[in-house]
Amino acid sequence: MPDLQTKPKFRWYIVVFLAPAVLVYTAVMIYPLFNTLRLSLFTEIGQERVFVGLQNFRTLFGDTVWSTQFWNALGNNFWFFIVHMLVQNPIGVALAAILSHPKLRFASFYRSAIFIPTILSFVIVGFAWKLILSPIWGIAPGMLDAVGLKSLYAPWLGKEAYALTALSLVSVWQFVGIPMMLIYAALLSIPDEILEAAEVEGITGFAAFWKIKLPLILPSIGIISILTFVANFNAFDLIYAAQGALAGPDFSTDILGTFMYRTFFGFQLQLGDPHMGSTIASAMFAIILVGVCLYLFGIQSRMRRYQF
Amino acid sequence: MKKTTLIGAMLATTMIAGTASAQDVTLTIESWRNDDLAIWQDKIIPAFEAAHDGIKLKFTPSAPAEYNAVLNSKLDAGSAGDIITCRPFDASQALFEAGHLADISDIEGMANFSPVSKSGWSTDDAATQYCVPMASVIHGFIYNKDAFAEVGVEVPKTEAEFFAVLDKIKEDGNYTPMAMGTNDQWEAATMGYNNIGPNYWKGEEGRLALIAGDQKLTDEAWVAPYRQLAKWAPYLGDGYEAQTYPDSQNIFTLGRAAIYPAGSWEVSGFNGLADFEMGAFYPPVQNAGDTCYISDHTDIGIGMNAATPNAEAAKTFLNWVGSSEFATIFANALPGFFPLSSAPVTLEDPLAQEFISWRGECESSIRSTYQILSRGTPNLENDTWNASVAVIKGEESPEDAGKRLQEGLASWYEPQK
Numbered sequence: 001m002p003d004l005q006t007k008p009k010f011r012w013y014i015v016v017f018l019a020p021a022v023l024v025y026t027a028v029m030i031y032p033l034f035n036t037l038r039l040s041l042f043t044e045i046g047q048e049r050v051f052v053g054l055q056n057f058r059t060l061f062g063d064t065v066w067s068t069q070f071w072n073a074l075g076n077n078f079w080f081f082i083v084h085m086l087v088q089n090p091i092g093v094a095l096a097a098i099l100s101h102p103k104l105r106f107a108s109f110y111r112s113a114i115f116i117p118t119i120l121s122f123v124i125v126g127f128a129w130k131l132i133l134s135p136i137w138g139i140a141p142g143m144l145d146a147v148g149l150k151s152l153y154a155p156w157l158g159k160e161a162y163a164l165t166a167l168s169l170v171s172v173w174q175f176v177g178i179p180m181m182l183i184y185a186a187l188l189s190i191p192d193e194i195l196e197a198a199e200v201e202g203i204t205g206f207a208a209f210w211k212i213k214l215p216l217i218l219p220s221i222g223i224i225s226i227l228t229f230v231a232n233f234n235a236f237d238l239i240y241a242a243q244g245a246l247a248g249p250d251f252s253t254d255i256l257g258t259f260m261y262r263t264f265f266g267f268q269l270q271l272g273d274p275h276m277g278s279t280i281a282s283a284m285f286a287i288i289l290v291g292v293c294l295y296l297f298g299i300q301s302r303m304r305r306y307q308f
Numbered sequence: 309m310k311k312t313t314l315i316g317a318m319l320a321t322t323m324i325a326g327t328a329s330a331q332d333v334t335l336t337i338e339s340w341r342n343d344d345l346a347i348w349q350d351k352i353i354p355a356f357e358a359a360h361d362g363i364k365l366k367f368t369p370s371a372p373a374e375y376n377a378v379l380n381s382k383l384d385a386g387s388a389g390d391i392i393t394c395r396p397f398d399a400s401q402a403l404f405e406a407g408h409l410a411d412i413s414d415i416e417g418m419a420n421f422s423p424v425s426k427s428g429w430s431t432d433d434a435a436t437q438y439c440v441p442m443a444s445v446i447h448g449f450i451y452n453k454d455a456f457a458e459v460g461v462e463v464p465k466t467e468a469e470f471f472a473v474l475d476k477i478k479e480d481g482n483y484t485p486m487a488m489g490t491n492d493q494w495e496a497a498t499m500g501y502n503n504i505g506p507n508y509w510k511g512e513e514g515r516l517a518l519i520a521g522d523q524k525l526t527d528e529a530w531v532a533p534y535r536q537l538a539k540w541a542p543y544l545g546d547g548y549e550a551q552t553y554p555d556s557q558n559i560f561t562l563g564r565a566a567i568y569p570a571g572s573w574e575v576s577g578f579n580g581l582a583d584f585e586m587g588a589f590y591p592p593v594q595n596a597g598d599t600c601y602i603s604d605h606t607d608i609g610i611g612m613n614a615a616t617p618n619a620e621a622a623k624t625f626l627n628w629v630g631s632s633e634f635a636t637i638f639a640n641a642l643p644g645f646f647p648l649s650s651a652p653v654t655l656e657d658p659l660a661q662e663f664i665s666w667r668g669e670c671e672s673s674i675r676s677t678y679q680i681l682s683r684g685t686p687n688l689e690n691d692t693w694n695a696s697v698a699v700i701k702g703e704e705s706p707e708d709a710g711k712r713l714q715e716g717l718a719s720w721y722e723p724q725k
Contacts, residue, residue, distance in 0.1 A: 047406060065686050065719065135547020136555050158491050158549025160703070248493050249549065250694055250703070265377075268494070269682035269689040271398060 033285070039278035056279040070280070072251055073259040074287075076164055080255055081232040083168035084175075089224055091172070092179025093217075097209055099180070100187040111184070115177035122174075126241030129170045133157055157242065160252040167253055171238050175231075179224045186220040187213060219303055226295045233288050236261060256284045333621040334364040336389030338382070340375030341608070347641040355637055356628055363621045383408045383613070390616040391625060394439035394609035396428035397678050404431070404438040410614040413437040415623055417630020417649075424512060424672055425648035427679060428606030439609030440629045441648035443638065446572040446663045447503040447603040453585040455483050455566040463589045467536065470592040474543045477566045485543035487565035489551025496696035497689070499569035500540070502675040504591045505533040506601035511673030519680055521723025525714040526707075534699045534706035541700050549701060557581075571605075572663045575644030579659065588662045590670060604672035606648065639664075684720035691716050 043052045060066045095114060099107050117125065133140050135155045144153045156166040190213060198204075198212050236257025239247055245267045247254035262270070264277025337348075348367040356365060368389060370378045376399055382388035383403065392409065394400040403409045412418070413436050418426070421441050429439035451463070456473075459480045464470040477485040490496050509515065509529040517523040523530070545551065545559065560568040561581035568574075570588070578586060593600050610629055612622045628634055632651030639647050643660035647653055655661040682689040691713050698704035704712075718724045 065716070130552070133550065134552075134555065135550055136545065136559065141547075155547035155550030158489075158547065158551070244492060246493055246690060246693065248491065248694075248697065249701075250698055267687075267690065269398065269678065270685075270687040271402065271683075 036278045036281050037285070039275055040282040043275045044273075056275055057283070060276070060279050060283065066276075069251070069254070069259060070283070073254045073256045076253065077233055077235075077255045079164060080168050080171075080235065081229060083165060084172060084228050084232055085225065087169065088172040088176050089179050089221065089228065092176050092224070093183050093221065095176070095180045096183035096187055097213070099184055111180075114180060117174045118177040120174065122237035123241045125170065125174050126238050129173075130157065130242055133166065158249055160249050163243070163249060164253045167238060167242055170242070171235070174238075178227070182220055182224055183217055186217040190216050219300075222295070222300060222303060226292060229291050229295070230288055233284060233291070256280065256287075260284065332362055332364050333618045334366055335391055335618060335621055335625055336366045336368055337391040337393065337610075338375075338379055338389040339367065339369040339393035340372040340395075341393065342369035342371060344642065345369055347638075351637050351641050352634070355633065356625065359633075360624060360628070363624060365625070379403075383615075386615060388613050388615075390613050390618050390622050392439075392611050392613055393442075394429055394611045396606045396609065397680075398683055400429055400439060400609065400611070401431070404436075408614055409438040410612040410616075410619070411436050411438060412440065412612055412623065412626060415440070415627050415630070417627040420630045420632075420649040420651050422648075422650060422672075424604070424674060425606055427674065429609040429611065432680060439611035440626050441606055442610045442629060443608040443642075443645040444604050444606050444648050445644070446646060446666065447499065447605070448570060448572070448588050448590045448663060448666070449503075450560070450568045450570040450574065450578065450586055450588050450659070452483070452560070452563060452566050452582075453587050455563070455584075456587075458482070459566070463587065464592045466596050467592045467594055471539065474567070478543060484545040484559060484565040486540065486567045486569065487556040487560040488540075488544055488569050489548045489553070489556050490697040490700055491550050491555075492553045493693040493697050495553055495556065495569070496537070496700055497693040498675070499571060500537050500700070501533050501692060501696045502603050502605075502677070503569055504536055505530075505676060506603055506671075506673045507591055507593050507598070508532045509676070510599075511601035511671045515673055515676050515679075518676065519723070521721075524724065525717060526710045531706050531710040534695070534709050537696060537699050538702065538706055541702060544700075572644040572646065572660065575657060575660045575663070576642065579643070579657070586659055588659060590666045600666070600670035601673055602666050602670045603675055604646075604667065605674045605678070608645070681717065681721065684717075686716040686719070688713065688717055 040056055041051060041053060042049050043056060044050070060070055095110075098104060099111055101107075104110075132138050133156055135141060135153075141150065141153045144150050154162065156162040194216075195208060195212060198208055203211055234257060235255060239253050239255055239258050240261065243253050245258060245262045247258045260277055260280040263273055263280055266272030345367060348365075353365045353367065357363065366389075376395065379388060379392065380403075383406075388408075392403075394403075394409070400409065404411075417440060418437055423434065425441040425444065426437055427434065428441060430437045455477070456463070459477050459482070461473045461476050462469075464473045474485045477483050488495055488499060506514075509518075509523070514523060514529050518525070518530070525531075541548070545565070551559075556565075556568065557574070557577070559565045561578055563582070563584055590600055590602050610626065612619065612626060616622055630649055632649065632653065635647030635649050635651055635653045638645070639653050639655055639660075640657075643655060643657035644663070646660075646664050653664075655664055677689040677692050695704065695709040695713055699706055699709050714724070
């Protein structure tokens with residue numbers, strides 16, 4: 001053993017093992033990211049690509065045609081995120097708490113059933129929910145009618161006031177399995193000794209959840225929040241699958257992803273503008289970066305960790 | 309020894325095959341119409357090759373949604389085919405300006421086309437032509453003849469009659485008067501606004517005046533179609549706000565709706581689905597006796613790759629596309645896509661024949677937003693979708709819609725400032 005320490009060898013196998021991941025990641029993630037940032041500083045005049053500095057960002061935030069769309073998309077995106085935080089994550093935690101109850105029967109069946117939508121394609125989810133909620137073929141009006149609540153039915157996806165919330169809830173339905181699984185794992189890792197000690201002190205049932213388990217899974221909830229934030233601000237697929245690139249009705253479901261797509265690739269008669277598209281993509285990147293940094297430095301670093 | 313003979317024989321056959329194909333010029337055709345592959349292979353290509361010795365055609369379509377991107381990268385890489393199917397207006401004009409499409413103004417077949425049909429593929433001043441117009445789609449209303457007979461209504465000629473028919477069908481209650489939704493947005497603009505609009509802005513007259521800056525979107529002629537659209541909502545089915553385009557198609561072909569605001573491209577699809585008799589009528593005019601205007605929209609053109617080594621053969625082919633022989637084959641193979649040439653054509657499909665017969669009765673125009681006006685930001689076409697939906701739903705008044713569109717257009721389009 002001391003032999004090895006005196007003669008440190010360069011450990012080539014580390015490089016070899018890292019290389020595939022590093023190369024692939026650089027080619028498909030890092031290079032496109034920086035190229036997008038670079039592209040946002042250019043514009044096309046005639047057939048030439050010209051460097052214009054921050055002019056594109058000035059257009060995006062200064063020109064009302066662009067800025068109203070941008071703020072609308074950003075506002076919708078925040079609402080999309082808030083619905084996930086208020087509905088998806090609490091339900092995920094509650095489901096995990098119920099599933100981890102030792103006396104629950106068929107727990108693994110429920111767990112799989114709730115998790116399955118997560119692995120479905122967005123296109124399937126978007127299409128299936130569009131059919132379910134459809135005023136013509138859907139089962140939603142019929143089901144509401146069966147319990148005498150037909151008056152509550154509205155063509156939600158076609159109404160400006162409800163469309164975004166309806167789609168957010170569809171997305172919640174699809175992804176509630178993720179927080180559930182993460183919290184479930186965290187709950188299982190809480191040692192029984194702690195819970196037993198609490199029981200001895202007279203803390204059981206709901207009190208045990210609020211006072212013992214919840215503080216112990218807070219770091220996991222933090223991670224889930226930041227994952228939700230990143231996923232929501234990068235979202236695009238569901239809206240595109242359900243409402244198309246114009247994110248109707250009247251842009252009420254337009255989020256940054258669809259706005260970027262429409263601008264970058266063009267739509268119908270609108271020709272694609274890779275430079276303004278990259279500008280929006282850069283703005284999205286900045287928003288997510290700021291959000292993640294705020295979380296990492298503001299919350300994560302202050303969170304108390306418990307040693308078991 | 310044996311081996312060398314074999315290789316020699318193989319080389320010899322390759323040489324022979326090589327010389328044989330060198331005499332023939334093969335033209336590769338780029339297209340997004342992968343639906344039409346069978347029609348090209350079974351009908352169009354054999355007809356052309358039979359009449360033109362030494363030119364072979366190869367039809368290589370890609371998926372419609374990917375076509376523009378695929379074509380652009382092929383052209384940049386120099387691997388695109390000799391013949392290029394052209395989208396109308398700006399997408400193709402950009403290719404021409406980038407030097408990818410050849411100027412073909414001088415081919416003989418071009419004489420068979422009217423200026424309106426050529427407008428989709430000529431420079432803004434109409435001096436240079438870079439694609440041969442191939443097909444157009446006509447807008448109007450398709451109706452369920454059985455439903456009309458059952459309710460006891462006649463085909464409406466004027467706007468007043470149109471609404472009287474709708475009222476009667478609604479009263480009868482067996483059919484949804486009109487199958488259209490606003491969920492996908494484009495139907496409201498394409499089958500709504502641009503379908504009924506030409507009657508108000510007098511087709512080409514108004515469209516060209518708008519491009520020249522002599523008329524504004526706030527003028528009565530451009531606001532009035534919105535006023536009519538605003539009256540449509542009660543006749544669309546329950547929950548039309550969330551009804552999609554395929555929903556509307558299904559509702560109509562299942563016989564649940566009486567009228568379908570349509571484009572002629574529906575004809576072949578509907579023929580296969582509907583088990584009732586269908587008819588078509590053009591957008592009703594304001595007063596009896598008014599000239600009718602229809603949207604006869606240029607949709608498909610065909611041009612020549614500027615970098616093709618087989619320019620002569622390509623021109624021969626394009627010339628043939630302008631002939632009435634091509635027009636007849638194409639129109640009958642694809643009822644609903646109408647040839648644009650002025651050469652006379654007979655159609656066997658009665659519904660398609662009904663659509664094309666309007667060309668004799670009415671004045672043709674194209675969709676108002678397609679030429680030049682949708683080049684800037686905000687995009688007038690997308691805004692028109694949005695405004696048409698908002699007006700139908702009653703969320704925006706026709707006047708406000710016109711004002712908003714005019715402001716958007718004036719913000720970047722010089723003649724409207």
